[in-house]
Amino acid sequence: MLARDVPSAGSSAVGVRRVGVVSLGLIGGSVARRLVAQGVEVHAWNPSLPALEAAAADGVVPARTIAELCVAEPDVLLLAPPLRAMADVAREVAAHVRGGTVVTDAGSVKGAVARVVREAGLASRFVGAHPMAGTEQAGYAASDASLLDGARWALTLEDDTRLDAFCRVAELVTGPLGGVVRVTTPAVHDEAVALVSHVPHVVASELLRLVGGSDVTDLALALAAGSFRDGTRVAGTHPRRTEAMVTDNAAAVAPVLRRAAAELAALADALDAGAPVGAFFDEAAAVRAGARVAGPDDARTTLTLEESTWRAELLSRPTSLVVGADERTSAVTLTTP
Amino acid sequence: MLARDVPSAGSSAVGVRRVGVVSLGLIGGSVARRLVAQGVEVHAWNPSLPALEAAAADGVVPARTIAELCVAEPDVLLLAPPLRAMADVAREVAAHVRGGTVVTDAGSVKGAVARVVREAGLASRFVGAHPMAGTEQAGYAASDASLLDGARWALTLEDDTRLDAFCRVAELVTGPLGGVVRVTTPAVHDEAVALVSHVPHVVASELLRLVGGSDVTDLALALAAGSFRDGTRVAGTHPRRTEAMVTDNAAAVAPVLRRAAAELAALADALDAGAPVGAFFDEAAAVRAGARVAGPDDARTTLTLEESTWRAELLSRPTSLVVGADERTSAVTLTTP
Structure with missing residues (x-):
């Protein structure tokens, strides 16, 4: 269902009220800071105590263990550890996660994360994410709410990704996190x-x-x-x-x-x-000239996603940008080049 | 002979009073405009008439032929045609050049130019040059005196390059042309x-x-x-x-x-x-960290060049920058990192 000239999906959404964050590094810390500033309740666990205490002073509810974080039943639980720690974290989360918590991550490589999440048994509540933001620094001390201003996030879908889980993560990213979303699969990403x-x-x-x-x-x-x-x-x-x-x-x-x-x-x-070598450079120039992908200010369309077609629908639009989402109505707002 | 804390070589030089330019493209045109603005007498020839007429309106003395340009006996004659035309231009110049005219060029490749200049019989009065300046545009209409502001020029030496010819071109580049000079050979360039x-x-x-x-x-x-x-x-x-x-x-x-x-x-x-692949990136980082080449504001030294040693002396300092030169005294001012 296509509807033009309606309010953007997610513009008044209030769906994501509590978020959990595993590991307060550059990305996890920036997410936590930004969500606290936006009035979202943020719970976090971090392997080292000083960063957790600093985050607590900044308004984050500290958890002593991943289990304790899961028991808080956040609407979304973001896994943001170094990639090498992702398998251990996923297993620990799988052992304790409960209720309607949707799990996402911030890893820069999506195929490997999707694999360890599936092995841990978390696939049914998981939506992969990669915020395309970063600096040369690392750690909570370097984290900054503004790092995520307008950031592009890749969200990755698999055959069994749940529509409601996708909408919830997209609502979080395009709402309180202030980002925009490209939808793809782990392998294409x-x-x-x-x-x-x-x-x-x-x-x-x-x-x-x-x-x-x-x-x-x-x-x-x-x-x-x-x-x-x-x-x-x-x-x-x-x-x-x-x-x-x-x-x-x-x-x-x-x-x-x-x-x-x-x-x-x-x-x-x-x-x-x-x-002759001219074709080498002509072919490169053609790729550059052909580049046409949607930005946040291009024309908007709101799309109500249907259970049977939503993955194919979104994956058929690699140059579109999701700028709003609403879990209650399964509606997303896209811009198109 | 090294002398510190003396006036820079070339600071009051008046050696280059008349310059000839073959081809008023982006570089030849920019050189002509800048020299006219500096009060140097500029003669020029260009294969097409409209650019030559435009340059004449800008204060350049137009020549109808390369022969006529040579007869004006410029102190320096700059060859700035497209590279593919360089051999023909060099032969025509060789047939008509006279007096003390020193020949230089503005080609972006120096080995090929040195070869055609030698074949034309011009090597004894030639010093190769490559101004590292340019834009995406071409032609006299795109030329601009400011294109050469502070430009780095490579000047290339061969075994039989004359000291006085080198000093004259270096004096022109670091004086009225407002550039700085790296000295090298055609192959290294x-x-x-x-x-x-x-x-x-x-x-x-x-x-x-x-x-x-x-x-x-x-x-x-x-x-x-x-x-x-x-x-x-x-x-x-x-x-x-x-x-x-x-x-x-x-x-x-x-x-x-x-x-x-x-x-x-x-x-x-x-x-x-x-x-392991770490060494690949460590080695790259080491090259970046080791980069240390002189800029125009580094410490200055004035060097009086001697006939028997000047080429080796200058070529042993690839990271130095020539910022002044005086043909009368064979002195150059260098900065050193």
Whole structure:
């Protein structure tokens, strides 16, 4: 059902009143701060006590254990630990979660998280999430409610994702969290972020490695101008953080790197042979020119989701943006390019 | 001979009073405009008449032929045609150049220019130059005196480059042209710009090609954030211009692309094998951290160049910047990191 020119879904929603957060790092801490500021009741657990005490001073209700957090029966429980701790956290949550709590996460790789959540038996109440926000810092001390201003979140659907669970998480993200949502699947998400984030980080580092490995390092750096500065900017990310990105998403990153290697080697062959190379750059320009994805200010449509078709409906619109959602009515507001 | 705390070389130099310019494109036109504004007498020839007439209205003395330009006996004659026209221009200049005219150029690739200049018989009065400035536009209409404000110029030396010719071009660049100079050789220049300009352009295009060639183009573009924007910015250069860059410098670009391909494929292998990949990013970070090249505001030293040692002396300082030069005294002022 399509309805235009109606109030946005979620604009007056009051569905998500209590949120639980596991791990108060950069993202978990920023979510907690923002929700407290928005008047949402936030409960949190953190493995180390000082950050939990700091959060308590900031208005968060501290839980001594994950079990205690689950007993509070939050409407949404956000898992925001480091990826390597996700399996343990998911098992602990599965042992204690109760009532209508919907579980989501903030991991930057979605296939691996979906797997450990399913193994833990949480799939029926889970909706995967990845807020595309971050800084070079980490930890609760670096967290900041404004980090999430207008942030784009990827929400990931699987065949058994529940409509009400999706709507609740989308309502939380587009409501009190102040974000917008792209809907996708774990596998598509992981390939997409390999393409637009992880491989660009690798390539920026490779540009520096090429200079460092040459015989003319000093003069090259002396002549470097805008194209090199732009191309290597994200190589300023801490090496351990970039390493974690690409190893966590290795299954999606490696094939993209192989394609890049093959295409660069083919271009080198063409240059050596004096063969035409114009198509290489024309094809790139066409991708750039063809880019047309919805932003938050594009035309809005409100869509009431139906149980039998909602996943296909949303997944058929990869360039749309969900800017509002209402669990009570199963309505989402989308912008379209 | 080193002398500190003396007036900068070239600060009161009046050596270059008349300059000739072949081709009033973006760079030739910008040089002409700037020199006219600085009170230098500028003569120019251009293959098409409208740009020459526009330049004449801007204060340039128009020449009907390259021969006529040579007869004016400019102190410096700048060759700024497209690279593909350089051989013809060099032959025509060689047939008519006279007196003490020193010849320089503005080509973005120096090995090929040095070759055609030598074949034309101009090597004894030639000093290669590459102003590291430009915009996406071309032609006299797009030229602008301010394009060259503080521009870095690479000046290239060969075994038979004359000291007086080098000093005269350096005096012109650091004086009325308002630029600074890195001194190098044609081969080192071409490898360095492959590393910091041409290959970064290729890689930016490759990042777009990877997205365009994937099954998830739309979602990838929808999730693209800062790292992708930065990494693909120079892919906005016109495809024909990037194509010309890499084909003109193919001999230096192709080996760098092969190294990139090999290192990206090796990283993919390591990811597939679950092997450690941290060193890949640590090595890149070390290149970034080790970058230390002189800027115009670093400590100054004035050096009087000696006939027998000046090339080795200047080439041993790839991270220094020449900020002043005086042909009469063979003195250059350098900054050192």
